[in-house]
Amino acid sequence: MTRRHVHLRRFDWIAVAGVVAGIVGAVLFKYGVESMPVVVTLIAAAVLWYLGFAMLLLWSFLCILASGADENASKLRGWVRDKFIEAAGKVFAEVGFDAATVQKICSLAGIDVAIVNSQFGDKLGIYTEVIRSSTFAQQEPAIEAAFADSSNPREALRELICQWFERTSNGGIPSWFARIMSTEMARPTPALDRVAQAMGTNYLRFRTLVGQIIGCDANDVRTRMCVHSIVGQILHYVQSRAMLSRLWPELNLDHEAQRRAIAEHIVAFSIGGLTALSDEAGRR
Numbered sequence: 001m002t003r004r005h006v007h008l009r010r011f012d013w014i015a016v017a018g019v020v021a022g023i024v025g026a027v028l029f030k031y032g033v034e035s036m037p038v039v040v041t042l043i044a045a046a047v048l049w050y051l052g053f054a055m056l057l058l059w060s061f062l063c064i065l066a067s068g069a070d071e072n073a074s075k076l077r078g079w080v081r082d083k084f085i086e087a088a089g090k091v092f093a094e095v096g097f098d099a100a101t102v103q104k105i106c107s108l109a110g111i112d113v114a115i116v117n118s119q120f121g122d123k124l125g126i127y128t129e130v131i132r133s134s135t136f137a138q139q140e141p142a143i144e145a146a147f148a149d150s151s152n153p154r155e156a157l158r159e160l161i162c163q164w165f166e167r168t169s170n171g172g173i174p175s176w177f178a179r180i181m182s183t184e185m186a187r188p189t190p191a192l193d194r195v196a197q198a199m200g201t202n203y204l205r206f207r208t209l210v211g212q213i214i215g216c217d218a219n220d221v222r223t224r225m226c227v228h229s230i231v232g233q234i235l236h237y238v239q240s241r242a243m244l245s246r247l248w249p250e251l252n253l254d255h256e257a258q259r260r261a262i263a264e265h266i267v268a269f270s271i272g273g274l275t276a277l278s279d280e281a282g283r284r
Contacts, residue, residue: 100123
């Protein structure tokens with residue numbers, strides 16, 4: 001069902017009433033009413049005809065207006081995808097879902113509240129769309145390439161860790177998305193089911209990749225623990241930046257060289273652990 005159909009049905013009764021008025025007028029003109037003088041009957045029939053005609057004209061005019069509104073809304077959607085989602089993501093990351101308001105998001109994005117409500121429904125609808133459009137379902141080419149490279153799983157894992165660490169630490173959408181996810185895990189909202197659904201595909205792909213390295217099935221509990229250990233190392237730097245800045249003042253995750261060094265450490269540490277598990281599995 002398209003948006004235009006929704007607009008039409010809101011004032012469809014005008015067309016129906018116009019048709020009914022015209023039919024009643026025609027009946028009066030042809031058959032009349034015994035208790036009414038002929039002149040009065042003809043006047044009533046004419047009034048009903050003109051009323052029906054006017055209502056049909058009004059209905060046509062409203063259809064034209066609705067069509068124009070649909071075209072403007074379609075043009076707006078492309079803009080919402082980049083500017084509004086980014087603004088909403090920043091607000092949700094800064095104050096959390098409960099404290100965020102639609103008014104504050106719209107003010108930051110420069111978009112009318114009524115337009116936003118018509119497209120997303122409410123704050124939960126906005127939040128769910130931010131999660132849906134920003135989660136791992138929307139992959140960058142480098143991450144997709146890492147997942148697709150099954151010939152060298154260790155090198156694929158290396159590239160995957162580096163890319164994920166970079167995108168969760170280097171500002172922009174990845175930065176606020178990581179903070180939203182951290183809060184969502186600690187204080188789940190009704191959008192959590194959508195989050196899990198969106199992450200499911202890449203969770204399986206990640207387990208498959210790690211399983212190839214350690215020689216275990218993707219559903220093996222050891223594979224799952226390894227995957228969570230790797231993700232935990234990345235998220236530690238993302239979620240603990242405030243504490244790390246106090247415990248390790250020299251650390252600057254805004255510096256590309258330091259981010260790369262940490263990513264390489266996570267790679268070496270993880271590959272070392274996975275190799276040890278693989279060797280242990282081979283001896284059994």
